[in-house]
Amino acid sequence: MIELRRDPISSRWVIINDKRDFEYPDHENIKILDKKLCPFCPGKENLTPPALVAFDKKGNRIDSSSKDWNIRVIPNNKPILAIEGSISRRAEGLYDKMNGVGAHEIVIETSSHDRSIDSFGEEAFAQDIIVAQERINDLKKDLRFEYISVFKNHGQHAGETISHPHFQLVALSIIPRNIKDEMVTAQKYYEFKERCLMCDIIEQELSSGARVVAETDSFLAFVPFASRYPFETWILPKDHMPDFRTLHDKKKIDEMSAICISVFRRLFKVLDNPSYNLVLKALPLKQDFLQYYHWHVEIVPKITRFTGFELGTGMYINPTIPEESAKFLREAE
């Protein structure tokens, strides 16, 4: 079964999917797959579904079945959501449900198993950005999809099970409630101030400097004022740029890559190769420009636990002071 069900009290859609790996009672301790068994390594292409697209070391598109790939995009063979089928929203008494329709792709970032993101060259990460855009543009053509979540799990505590460098895209047939809420809040701010909330945040962070981690001409990395997690770092375009897919300019892509790599290296140094998640917060697919929202990247080291307090209230407890986290990261290079 792969289904979306809406909780009527929170109004949130939950994905019910019993077709993925779920080992109980060891689920908390799922080990990272041994290199010898890695299905993402060159020569093991038969262990994965056929590639959707492939790129060589220079970032040129090549035949998807070519063995000379450096980047390879494959469907996840245990997807969060299933590509086939219609959405078919329907009721179950007072409840709402629909088929779990979507897409789930894995971008294998390099043919090399052992290259970690902090030893990644900036050119390699720039290629990641280009491939992510290419995949988003391709998935957008499927009009069933409303939103694409792009994310990376690095390290066991962050949910990584295969250590060969890769990131993932999941296309959803709904806009997640969290994203909708952010858009609504940003829109209300715009209606009130006639300015973009994120532009104002950037201006205040640049002016204060206390939470800045790194900066380029076009991008700012900072620890948010109300960070939920220790050393949480966001990277935003400084100028008003709502849509990630408009990041075309090669110079800007290189800058974005450089600032991301800089943040990774600082986290690696300060936190000794922590597990982390990276997420891209992009616009819903059917919106091209918004006066009140920017795409951005959030990097979250996984180093706190979630207890009954967080479960019951939805509130986070950050045991570190954002300004201090930022200072450590800023001074790390």
Next chain:
Amino acid sequence: MIELRRDPISSRWVIINDKRDFEYPDHENIKILDKKLCPFCPGKENLTPPALVAFDKKGNRIDSSSKDWNIRVIPNNKPILAIEGSISRRAEGLYDKMNGVGAHEIVIETSSHDRSIDSFGEEAFAQDIIVAQERINDLKKDLRFEYISVFKNHGQHAGETISHPHFQLVALSIIPRNIKDEMVTAQKYYEFKERCLMCDIIEQELSSGARVVAETDSFLAFVPFASRYPFETWILPKDHMPDFRTLHDKKKIDEMSAICISVFRRLFKVLDNPSYNLVLKALPLKQDFLQYYHWHVEIVPKITRFTGFELGTGMYINPTIPEESAKFLREAE
């Protein structure tokens, strides 16, 4: 520093608190404290702050410094929020913050270190309910407080660090966003249907039976239709009862205790003594009656991990089918 800061994009308050235990890099692997060092055991009262209240084995109130206690309520000496001070809401540019004012109490449920909740007698859990109500009523007198979170962390994966049975209460000077959102949704439903959403949920669950785990005259335990987590179980009063503090009738308290113990024992059996969190979802303190909301208890085994997808979208992926989880639990006794 203990401060509440509001994230302007999500509108959520985050607690910034650098005064609690935070061990890095071992935070994921914090060990449960050895019994010999347990500060909650009889004879170790000097290792904790003086008790606020104490009760004997029969549930009678006794002198708070008495050594003959069976239940003992103490302030947490590393509280999430600090009891002293004024709230002092203020701006920092476009951001909002306030002092981290609140209360944080620990209810030591029994003088016996090794009694686990699944071997707890129903009378003992009934006393827990009475003590929780007593503490809520006491904390409510402090007009700075708007909401009390009552929760239990059982097992290392659920955030437990001391295994001596205990639960916690945290009084907040705000109503958490999640709670506000639930109230708003429930109110909208009431305005639309002129019926309480939770009463309708109970009616549908009783009628269907597919997700029922256990039932008494006055209470229903079921796995929610859109459960976020495997084997998540909610316990609701069947009749319209908004306010937990109106659960006075000893027969009903005993029933509530019996059904909770029943759920714990089923989880213990089906999942082999899992880590879990228990939360009480009660009304905001300054509301006594609502036509559209019930207090309830949520019990959530901690057996899935949180990855970049959940972080980026706020959506949960449940790898089990609620009806199947319910069937396992139902058939466990």
